[in-house]
Amino acid sequence: MKLTKDQFLEAGFIFEKANGNSHSDFEKKIIAESELTQYKPTELEQIIVDGLNSGIYKNEDERVSGYWSLSKSNNRNLILEFQKWLRTELKIENGIAIFQLLVALDRFDEPSFRKNRNSRGNNETELNIRDAKEYLNKK
Numbered sequence: 001m002k003l004t005k006d007q008f009l010e011a012g013f014i015f016e017k018a019n020g021n022s023h024s025d026f027e028k029k030i031i032a033e034s035e036l037t038q039y040k041p042t043e044l045e046q047i048i049v050d051g052l053n054s055g056i057y058k059n060e061d062e063r064v065s066g067y068w069s070l071s072k073s074n075n076r077n078l079i080l081e082f083q084k085w086l087r088t089e090l091k092i093e094n095g096i097a098i099f100q101l102l103v104a105l106d107r108f109d110e111p112s113f114r115k116n117r118n119s120r121g122n123n124e125t126e127l128n129i130r131d132a133k134e135y136l137n138k139k
Contacts, residue, residue, distance in 0.1 A: 001047050002056050003036075008065035010034040011044055015072040045073050049081060060094045067097065071104035079108055083139060090132050095125035098132050111135065 003011065013027050014034065018041040023031065031037065036044055048066050057063045067085065070078055082104050089097040099122040105112035112135045113120060117127065 002051060003048065003066070005062065005065050007034075007036060008048075008069040010036050011048060012069040012072040014044060015041055015069065015074070019072075019074050041073065045070065045075060045078075049078070052085065053081075060089075060097050063089075063094075064097050064100045067100045067104055071100075071107050074107075076108050079105065079110060082108070082110075083136065086132055087136060090129065090136070093125075093129065095128060096122050098125075099128045102128060102132060102135070105135070111138075 010030055013023060013031050014036060016027075017023065017031060039047065048070055051057060052063060052066050057066060063085075067082070070082075082101055086098065086101040086105070089101060099120075102112040103120070113131050114127075114134065117131065122128075
């Protein structure tokens with residue numbers, strides 16, 4: 001099953017809800033109207049992981065949306081997947097994907113960004129690549 005960008009947004013909100021996060025009325029409406037609520041959060045998570053691993057998401061924007069939604073799951077068991085995806089995106093120097101993966105790992109309390117770094121942005125490609133390499137070299 002291949003998710004759309006809107007469905008990745010829905011999945012992220014579903015994961016947040018499952019983790020007890022409160023949502024705005026807009027986010028609640030998105031969740032209520034989502035066809036993805038037929039899946040348990042763990043099933044939805046596996047659908048996204050399988051899609052990312054199978055290569056059905058050809059463009060960076062799709063993968064970034066997948067990484068973002070999974071980062072909302074709070075499932076630390078995904079850390080190895082995020083590390084694997086970071087290695088892949090680093091090889092092809094996909095700057096935005098690298099940044100999103102660093103953020104996802106950081107959400108799981110992984111020291112993905114250099115400690116003394118005073119900013120974090122998707123437009124800081126060189127710093128993100130440096131931090132990704134340093135992080136992966138420690139693993």
